[in-house]
Amino acid sequence: MQRRQFLQSCPALALVPGLAKAELTVEISGMGANLIPIAVSRFGGENQLPKPISEVIRADLERTGLFRFVDGAPVVDPARPDWSNWRGLGADNLVAGSVRSLPDGSAEVVFRLHDVVRQAELKSASLAIRPENWRIAAHKIADFVYEQLIGVPGVFSTQIAFIQKQGRSYRLQIAEYDGSNPASAFSDDEPIISPAWSPDGKRIAYVSFALKKPIIYVQTVATGQRYVVANFKGSNSAPAWSPDGRRLAIVLTKDGISQLYMINADGSGLRRLTESVAIDTEPCFSADGRWIYFTSDRSSGPQIYRMPVDGGDATRVTFEGSYNVSPRISPDGKTLAYISRNGGRFQLMVQDLATQQTLALTDTAKDESPTFAPNGRLILYATEVGGRGVLSAVSVDGKVRYKPLQAFGDIREPAWGPLTS
Numbered sequence: 001m002q003r004r005q006f007l008q009s010c011p012a013l014a015l016v017p018g019l020a021k022a023e024l025t026v027e028i029s030g031m032g033a034n035l036i037p038i039a040v041s042r043f044g045g046e047n048q049l050p051k052p053i054s055e056v057i058r059a060d061l062e063r064t065g066l067f068r069f070v071d072g073a074p075v076v077d078p079a080r081p082d083w084s085n086w087r088g089l090g091a092d093n094l095v096a097g098s099v100r101s102l103p104d105g106s107a108e109v110v111f112r113l114h115d116v117v118r119q120a121e122l123k124s125a126s127l128a129i130r131p132e133n134w135r136i137a138a139h140k141i142a143d144f145v146y147e148q149l150i151g152v153p154g155v156f157s158t159q160i161a162f163i164q165k166q167g168r169s170y171r172l173q174i175a176e177y178d179g180s181n182p183a184s185a186f187s188d189d190e191p192i193i194s195p196a197w198s199p200d201g202k203r204i205a206y207v208s209f210a211l212k213k214p215i216i217y218v219q220t221v222a223t224g225q226r227y228v229v230a231n232f233k234g235s236n237s238a239p240a241w242s243p244d245g246r247r248l249a250i251v252l253t254k255d256g257i258s259q260l261y262m263i264n265a266d267g268s269g270l271r272r273l274t275e276s277v278a279i280d281t282e283p284c285f286s287a288d289g290r291w292i293y294f295t296s297d298r299s300s301g302p303q304i305y306r307m308p309v310d311g312g313d314a315t316r317v318t319f320e321g322s323y324n325v326s327p328r329i330s331p332d333g334k335t336l337a338y339i340s341r342n343g344g345r346f347q348l349m350v351q352d353l354a355t356q357q358t359l360a361l362t363d364t365a366k367d368e369s370p371t372f373a374p375n376g377r378l379i380l381y382a383t384e385v386g387g388r389g390v391l392s393a394v395s396v397d398g399k400v401r402y403k404p405l406q407a408f409g410d411i412r413e414p415a416w417g418p419l420t421s
Contacts, residue, residue: 035068039091045099056138065400165410205239249283287333337370
């Protein structure tokens with residue numbers, strides 16, 4: 001497979017049948033006294049929902065590694081909390097709310113975020129939901145709380161995509177950010193690789209071998225409709241969306257060795273970007289759309305380069321280590337994530353693009369396919385633990401690590417979707 005040309009010496013993730021419901025659990029190191037003391041009370045009337053909405057809000061915030069949770073009264077009056085009680089318990093902030101059934105069968109969820117120290121309500125809002133969408137409501141409330149207290153958008157209501165293999169079947173799965181409630185967007189008995197979300201989150205590009213060769217498709221998430229973007233002679237692989245969603249950088253072998261090309265999202269306007277005698281692959285756009293980062297073996301071993309988006313001279317970006325692949329750029333354009341071979345271990349690395357300082361974020365040995373959360377705070381990746389392929393995540397400073405509570409099965413190539421309204 002084209003996208004894995006430089007990863008052939010990295011053992012594949014184990015093939016584990018079945019797709020278990022998975023949620024990412026968190027381990028925290030080095031945060032200590034910096035944690036924000038917060039209480040999330042049970043919402044009045046939340047027993048009307050399939051499960052308590054407050055539990056999901058708390059779990060979302062807990063996974064960030066930024067909060068210390070304070071327990072108190074199980075249910076409180078959202079509009080009139082007992083300030084002295086919560087302050088005595090050590091809470092700086094309180095999340096409280098209620099759920100009310102509406103005549104049309106929907107429900108109204110009202111929530112409030114309080115500053116316990118100042119004895120004041122910071123913000124309040126309400127959501128009208130269908131009861132089956134209770135988890136979506138919980139994620140949106142957690143996003144609201146996170147942004148108010150941390151100052152950057154939360155990613156709890158975002159989605160992830162990944163490839164799952166079960167028996168002979170390959171599935172393009174879409175799930176909640178924590179891996180819950182996966183649903184198949186496309187399945188086939190031939191491999192599917194390289195999922196990539198469009199910037200608006202409405203489409204996914206991917207490579208399918210359904211016709212016995214790698215072909216790039218774009219599929220609309222809501223309808224399942226798809227169309228061919230690239231089906232040229234040879235391999236068509238590694239699609240990457242431009243920030244404006246109008247174009248894709250892709251890898252083709254139609255003229256011989258793997259090279260980078262640009263193509264419009266409707267499959268028109270193909271244009272070659274690289275003219276090298278080396279393998280050029282795995283493109284990704286910079287956040288501002290000015291640059292394309294990619295992997296190339298033009299320096300005798302695979303390293304990461306960048307070039308102007310319209311083509312031109314390429315500049316080497318990685319110098320530490322002899323094997324660096326799979327570049328991904330953070331949403332703010334300041335950090336490069338990639339996979340590096342260190343002493344026979346394939347590990348997730350980050351590099352500060354301004355200082356070129358690098359940091360190993362993992363201690364595993366078979367990492368692949370990094371993808372940034374849309375707020376830039378986390379990186380999701382595939383790895384192998386205990387002989388099983390899993391998804392894991394880590395904060396960009398390495399202090400917060402997420403691990404699945406249950407294994408999905410054989411999971412590869414995660415892609416984190418964008419923020420949505």
